[in-house]
Amino acid sequence: MKDTTGQLKLGLSLVSNGTHPAGWRLPEANAAAGMDIALWKEMAKAAEAACIHFMFLADGIAVRTAAKDNDALSYSGRIDQFEPLTLLGALSGVTDRLGFIATASTTYNEPFHIARKFASLDHISGGRIGWNVVTSWSEAEALNFSRDKHMEHGARYGRAEEFVDVVRGLWDSWEDDAFIRDKDGGRYFDPAKMHVLDHKGEHFKVKGPLNLARPPQGYPVIAQAGSSEPGQELAARTADLIYTAKRDPEGAGQFYESVKGRFAKYGRARSSALVMPGIMPVVGKTMEEAEAKYRRVQELIHPKVGLAMLARTFGDLSQYDLDGPLPDDLPELDGVKSHREPLIRMARENNLSIRELYMRVTGAAGHMQLCGTPESIADTMESWFRAGVCDGFNIMAPWFPDGLYDFFDLVVPELQRRGLFRTAYEGKTLRENLGLPRPAHPAAKAAAPVETV
Amino acid sequence: MKDTTGQLKLGLSLVSNGTHPAGWRLPEANAAAGMDIALWKEMAKAAEAACIHFMFLADGIAVRTAAKDNDALSYSGRIDQFEPLTLLGALSGVTDRLGFIATASTTYNEPFHIARKFASLDHISGGRIGWNVVTSWSEAEALNFSRDKHMEHGARYGRAEEFVDVVRGLWDSWEDDAFIRDKDGGRYFDPAKMHVLDHKGEHFKVKGPLNLARPPQGYPVIAQAGSSEPGQELAARTADLIYTAKRDPEGAGQFYESVKGRFAKYGRARSSALVMPGIMPVVGKTMEEAEAKYRRVQELIHPKVGLAMLARTFGDLSQYDLDGPLPDDLPELDGVKSHREPLIRMARENNLSIRELYMRVTGAAGHMQLCGTPESIADTMESWFRAGVCDGFNIMAPWFPDGLYDFFDLVVPELQRRGLFRTAYEGKTLRENLGLPRPAHPAAKAAAPVETV
Structure with missing residues (x-):
């Protein structure tokens, strides 16, 4: 288990107009948040005022929905x-x-x-950039890139492994002090430091x-979220930051050990990367207020959206009563069995209507939802962190901007009060602020032992 | 010939640390300009204060030099x-x-x-973005993108034509008012307006x-700089802005007529695109000052840089005396004959040394160099513009930042005094400021005749 005496790390995992599929419909939500540049600048400034480590931008290169x-x-x-x-x-x-x-996807890009x-963004920002390496999962993306179908999982990860190596190799094209720009001699760079x-x-x-x-x-900074075997291997070999979806501390702890247990074989210290599960907080000043907020947004999930989500697992249920039970004669669907049985069991055991079932499966897309007061949310975060099942969290704002500002205004101060979260940035670069080492250039690494002998 | 009663358009064509290969060596130059974000922000603000239409960023996806x-x-x-x-x-x-x-290159990118x-940048900037469509010319770029050699010219342009069409088609994915974001009804967009x-x-x-x-x-805005037949066709069919390298008004006029003469067959008005040759100004308060400046930077061209430039045309000349003549026994080189004969003639007729020859061929890379006072530079620009051989100019800063600021501080006011250049932006978007129409969505275009019948 990791050293739990420190402070937890906080990122923001943000997408379009929020994580909750109906968040945009709330009266106070900015429904056009996905395309509102003024809002994104305001949210970035607010995040910095709250000492957040980073803003993480989830992305796909297609319209990807269940519809x-x-x-x-x-x-x-x-x-x-x-x-x-x-x-x-x-x-x-x-x-x-x-x-x-x-x-950025390794399946539909070129490493150069x-x-x-x-690299350009890292220079522009003064060293505050990270790359979330994904292999893309949706067929819709393949169809936007001259492919007939999605590349299969193993092939995607094979390409991703090589892709990341090429990118890191290109970042090492020049040693840190290669550009001498000697005006008198006319030499722009030291050719021995070009690789x-x-x-x-x-x-x-x-x-x-x-x-x-x-x-x-x-x-x-390299981030990775693959939880499959090849995904964990890629993360263990290359990632600084590991993002994951876990609903309970047991699952989070198992994942933490599973992925960090692979570090040694790549010669890496366990502390050289951070595991940060996603959580979607819905914050109220009282538990009643929080629950009312959550209920309100859940009720705004349009039946067409809810049924489209269920259709991935159960096929078309639109001919059934939304407030009736899941029918007994569900059509057979290929390849979703492992996901389907637990949901059917949950629906039966809790006597859920179709509407109640889609409310359960939408929301935070497999991540933990925390609906509560600043104290109760901080309690859960603290217990996970102290149990050593994570190094911090990615906060998924359910809608914009209040879903984010509530977290900054109410939960962050509570975490700071407990000494669990910083009150000022420690460094300038993202690596410095995350406590991650700056990778030395291979030539400098190779030279080091000679110098110290 | 075009209507010359208006005002000329001014763009800035900027690259790394300046267009002149030795500009970075000047004592007053920022040699690290290529990677100095604070400088670029300062230059952008200065350009806006000077009412410049746009900043044009030349680019390649490799280290591309003659060395x-x-x-x-x-x-x-x-x-x-x-x-x-x-x-x-x-x-x-x-x-x-x-x-x-x-x-951005159509040869080494994907249209999506x-x-x-x-599109994202156009939203982020409030409609101030343009794409310079290039097909890439260097072998070095091919080698960075898993190719063994450069794609041949015709194939590159075939791909470019289709690429631009796909990009424009994708920009029309949604009609302008497709996103209704109806919170009450739960409908995010009007499905009839998705294409x-x-x-x-x-x-x-x-x-x-x-x-x-x-x-x-x-x-x-779509910009294009191809001067070959397929390049001019692509420009005539798709470009809003046509960038070209012309050293004299006759050549500029021929090009102007050649490219604009193709517009009719694509159903386009000649005024629907702007032809803007590049010029590299070296400005002095007096002619003597300007010439001294130019001589100073020319003398800083390192012989290794000058010889590398000549080597493209003449092969390796490093064993000859730099201050002696071009040797008689020049080695035969494939595929450069048409470019080589005029240079040999120029060298012989003017009794140029090797050093003098490389000074003539470096500098503005085939574009017009204007070394002079604000008045003399404005005279040339005015005469080209009034002769109807261009709609404006792309200013290539020889070094940063003074090579640019001299133009803003000295030449722009002179152009404004003559009524040749604006003193305030007319609109908000780049199209508005260039006087270019906003392309209607095809669905709106299709609907229009019905409405007006």
Whole structure:
């Protein structure tokens, strides 16, 4: 178990107009948050005032929803949002210490572009950038990139492993002090400090060097959220930050041990990466207020959205009474059995109507939902953290902006009061603020033993 | 010939630490300009104060120089710069009216990424973004993208034509008023106003829709600089802005007529696009001062840089006396003959040394260099503009920041005094400020005749 004497880390995991599928419908919500640049700048400044470690931008490169037809789709929020890499340039300009992590897919990108854009953002932001490595899961994304179907899981991870290596290799194109810019002698860089990658692998051939200097952080922070075996291996080998969806401390603890248990074989210290589960908080000054808030947003889940979510697991249920039980004669569906049986059991045991069932399965998309007072939410966060099942949390704002500001205004001060969360940024770069080491350039690493002999 | 009663348009064509290969070596130059975000923000603000139309970011996705070995390469400036799309997010945040045009290659990108990133930036900036469509010319870029060699010219343009169509189709994924976000009814968008592209072409299969709203400008401004036949065709069919390298008004006029002469066959008005040649100004308060400045920077061209530039045309000349003539026994080189003969003739006729020859061929990379007083530079610009051979100019700053500020401080006021340049922005978006129409959505266009019958 990890050292629990320290303080927990807090990121914000933000998407379009909020995590809750009906959050945008609340009277106080900004329904157009996904495309409101002024709001995002305001939220970034508020996050920095709250000493949050980073803003994490979930992303997909398609309209990805459960809806089967355009009519059902038209009731879904979270359709539109800024492209993260372009957004980060803008948000980094209105902040000084807040970190930013953007999602980019290894399945539908080229490593040179990714290495260059993240390196560029790391320079633009003064070392406050991270890359969330994803392999993309949706068929809709494949269809936007000249593929007929989605690449299978193993192939995606094979490509991802090589992709991350190429990107890190490109970030090492130049040693930190390669650019001497000697005006008198006319020499712009020291040629001994340029390293041409010349990668030739199974998926990529990339010569290099990158056409910009090594990132201020050495490597931007690398985040990963894969929970499968190959996902955990990739995380254990390459990730600084591991994002996960866990609903209870037992599951979180098992995952923590499973992924950190793999670090040794890659020569990494367990402390060299942070495991941060997602939580979606709904905060009230009293428990009644919090529960009323939650009930109100749950009731706003449109039946077309709820039924589309259930359709992934159960097929089309639209001909049944929403307030009646799950029918006995459910159609057979391929490949969802393991997910379906527990839900059927839950529905039967709790005597849930179809409406009640979709309310249970929507919301935080498999992450922990914490509905309560600042104290009760802090209690849960503290207990997880002290039990050593996580190093911090990714806060998923259910809607914007109040769903986020409530957390800053009410929960953060409570965590600070308990000494669980900082009251000022410790450093300048995201790595410094997360307590993560700055990767040395391989040439510097190689040179080090000689110097110390 | 075009209507010359109006005012000329001014863009800035900026790259790394300046256009002149030795500009970075000047004592007053910021040699690290390519990676100095504070400087770029300052330059953007200064450009806006000067009422400049846009900042145009040239770009390549490789270290692209003439140098044959790492030693020669190490004497080249312009190695490192921010990636344009990430930079524009940051620069748009410190300005309100200045436009921004970023280069992105159709050869080494996917249309969905390009459509999405430029649309995102157009939203982030409030409609001030443009895309400079390039097909990439360097072998070095191919080697960074898993290719063994550069795609040939015709194939590149075939791909580019389809690429631009797919991008424009994706920008039309949603009608301008598609997102209704009806909180009461729960409907987020009007499904009749979503348009799934479902493109299936020779190079791409792209389903769509794009996961964000139609750009504020309808389409971001499209810029193009191809001067070949396929380049001019692509420009005539799709470009709003045409960038070109012309050293004299006759050549500029021929190009102007050649490209605008193609507009009619695509159903476009000649006024629907702007032709803007590049010029590199070196400004002095007197002619003597300007010439001294220019001589000073020319003399700073390192022989290794000059010889590398000549080597592209003449092969390795490093064994000859720099201050002696071009040797008679020049080695034969493939594929450069047409470029080589005029240079040999120029060298012989003017009795140029090797050093003098490389000084002539470096500098503004084929663009017009204007070394003079504010009055003499304005005279040339005015004469080109009034002759109807261009609609404005792209100013290539020879070094940063003074090479740019001299133009703002000295030449812009002179142009304004003559009534040739505006003293305030007319509109909010880049299209508005360039006097270019906002493309209507195809569905709105289709509907229009019905309404007016």
